[in-house]
Amino acid sequence: MDTNFEIFLAIAPGLETVLLAETLQAGFSGAKQTPGGVTFTGNWNDVWRANLTLRTATRVLARIGGFRAFHLAQLDKRARKFPWDDVLRADQPIRVEVNTNKKSKIYHAGAAKQRIETAIKETLGAEISAEAGICLKLRIDDNNCMFSVDTTGESLHKRGHKVAVNKAPMRETLAAGFLHDMGYDGSQAVLDPMCGSGTFILEAAEMASGLLPGRTRSFAFENLTTFDQAAFKQLKDHNPVQPDACFFGSDRDQGAVQMSQKNAERAGLGDCTLFKMCAVSDLQRPDCASGIVIVNPPYGTRIGNKKLLFGLYGALGKTLKERFSGWRVGIVTSDAGLAKATGLQFAKEGKPIPNGGLKVKLFQTAELP
Known part of the structure; x- marks a missing residue:
């Protein structure tokens, strides 16, 4: 729980400076602006608090680790040794998304996605489903494979307590x-x-x-192995x-x-x-x-x-x-x-x-x- 890792806060492009100001004001020290959002180093308590309290972020990604891979066989082998059960649960279906670029020798996102799905299914025992609430994201950039978990689920603009919506609403x-x-x-x-x-x-x-924006909704992180219900309840007591x-x-x-x-x-x-x-x-x-x-x-x-x-x-x-x-x-x-x-x-x-x-x-x- 105390191990630190990189946390990425996503926002609509053009509002990064606003999110950075809100993140720093909320006490997330060391936050830095990056295209499409803000990054900082923190732990799982910070992940929960960011989802619960930040108003301008659209989602929170936890970057849980990675490795280098130069071909699909190597990706498959290293994915089977990755400690998925440190974060993912075997009883929760998982959705995998892959993004790659031409700088990497592994350039076929579909083939990489298939390798990761098979590794998770066979080593963790979790079901793979396109409708799963837990989304694992793999970015392959210059042969570096970085895994992130979307800890939010439904976009953070869905506060959870607004049911009546007019046409063309502002998020x-x-x-x-x-x-x-x-x-x-x-x-x-x-x-x-x-x-x-x-x-x-x-x-x-x-x-x-x-009032906390996420006070009445649920989050994807509640279905990860790292979730602590009692600690999260303390954050919500406000x-x-x-x-x-x-x-x-x-x-x-x-x-x-x-x-x-x-x-x-x-x-x-x-x-x-x-x-x-x-x-x-x-x-x-x-x-x-x-x-x-x-x-x-x-x-x-x-x-x-x-x-x-x-x-x-x-x-x-x-x-x-x-x-x-x-x-x-x-x-x-x-x-x-x-x-x-x-x-x-x-x-x-x-x-x-x-x-x-x-x-x-x-x-x-x-x-x-």
Whole structure:
């Protein structure tokens, strides 16, 4: 349990700096940014804590060991000597994924996958299944074979306490990343005037309350030999606080408002969130200190006719400029032209982030005059 190994935290490309900041703030010392995520050295307790507490990571991989292999026969021989039972259980089905490159003499991923599956089946006795919840990943790079176990299972954006979802939802991990990028620290009020199923508001309220994002879900690491139920229970024992800030969501769709309310109640956030049906042009400033407006409006590529959206973005910008002096605004969209249609002055344009097959950016203002 105390043996250290490399841990890789995956995130949507473009948000690596956000994940690095969150990882260091969470006390994972020595974390370093790498393409597609963050790495640090830790133990299995760190694996559990990363899955349980980090909001922007999408999954956590434990790099459990490896060896060099120059041909398939050598891969087969060394895989049969690998201590699989140090991490994997014989009674848990396993899925194998292989990635290789032209730098390696073993370049056929399918053949390598077959060798590893056979070695595990015959030496560990575990079933191999394409639907298995435990995924073993092999990366062959310059003849170095590195094995990693996906300790997460379902992506970490699936918090476990949100059942009602609107069309084209923002993933929770992305929402948390955009809030972090706006400098949100849990003390500011947050408002989303097109809240959908409430993702931005729920993430902000959970951060302010100190609620752990993984508190109600299960993880793949619970089915590894290294899992300690009592130790993990201690990590989950966490007392939330009642936040000082308030969190407001609105939408012109009554169904979306009802979904957001149900999701907030299921997450234990009913007392600090407020959702109501409201068109953008009717939006009023809440009776609280200035905070953050963050919104993921529809884009032309997901609605069909982009021309119809310019009026919506224009109305949003007009309302915010007239009624939200002192607030900062963040708009997530795939189209810079639509962002410009708000008439807002953007102080910062974020990197393109993949989201549902699109590349979106976070456009941020300074405090509105």
